[in-house]
Amino acid sequence: MNFAYQKQIKDMKRVLITGANRGIGLETARQMLKNGYYVYLGSRKMASGQGAVDKLKAEGLTNLEAVQIDVSDSESIKTAHDKIGQNIDALDVLINNAGITGPWPQTSDADISVFKDVYATNFFGTVQVTQVFLDLLKESTEPRIVNVSSSLASMNLHNNPNWKFYQAKGAVYNSSKTALNMYTIHLAYDLRETRFKINLVDPGFVATDMNNFTGTDSVMVAAARVIKIAMMESTGPTGKFFSEDIDPENALCPW
Structure with a gap:
């Protein structure tokens, strides 16, 4: 373990963001x-x-480093874990943000290869990253896991013709996030007697290259929604899905 490095960040909380x-x-x-x-x-x-990292450091934000991690590659995940674990004994926050949409349109008869590619990142990748880093998270005094999901994962909303995104059907992407929601509920239940807070966040319809910048929310707004849950107090809930896009009061999203 690099003790000089550890001393540098000993009073800081540590977060991995995929x-x-x-x-x-x-x-x-x-x-x-x-x-x-x-x-x-x-x-x-x-x-x-x-x-x-270079871009953020140019802004004066220096307490960070790049970690190579391909969430669809088991060896990459393990290598990232080993690299981080060499220098710290605890990880405080894991934000599972990495995701792909896959090609559109996505009807129910999409080729199975498309399902496999999207699920490899959005579902299986998130599950494996969580499982591999759980040992470091358990050493934190206030461990947090935030899984970035989507309101498009809601089965209730997709059955409501009055919902504003009712037509945004995507059998592949949407179902991958639905699976992620269910896994998160189970993970939170399994760790319910611990200090963990494990939740889902819908960042909203955000203008990024994933949707050709057609979204209506900014990345600043989306990130603020994510970090609010990542920094949740010990009295906060676990196993919940937060969506300010659906309810401005940050009520729980209807599943």
Whole structure:
């Protein structure tokens, strides 16, 4: 273990954010840094991650480093864990932000290869990252896991013709997030007697390259929604889905 490095960040909370080299993930990293966290900026490609780190450091935000992590690659996840674990004995927050939409349109007869590709990142990838990093999270005094989901995962809303996104059917992407929601509920239940707070966040319809910047919310607004739950107090709930896009009062999203 690098003790000089450990001393440098010993009084800081540490967060790993996957898919943090752009979009919501990058802005989440920026806002977590401004709130005093040491950020492990996860990126599928190291060059992209380092570019994001350089950008943030140019803004005067220095307490971060790039970590190569491809959530669809088991070995990449384990390597990232080992790299981080060499220098710290506890991880305080895991934000599972990495995700892909897959090609559109996505009707129910989409090729099975499309389902497999999207699920490999959005569902299986998030599950494995969580499982691999759970040991470091358990060493935190206030461990938090935030899984970035979507209101498009709601079965109730997709059965409501009056919902504003009723027509936004996507058999692949939407169902991958529905599966993630169910896993999160079970994970929170399994760890209900611990200090963990494990929740889902709908960042909203955000203008990013994933939707060709057609979204109506900014990445700043989306990231603020994510970090609010990431920094939740010990009295907060666990196993819930928060969506300010559905309810401005931050009520729980209808499943």
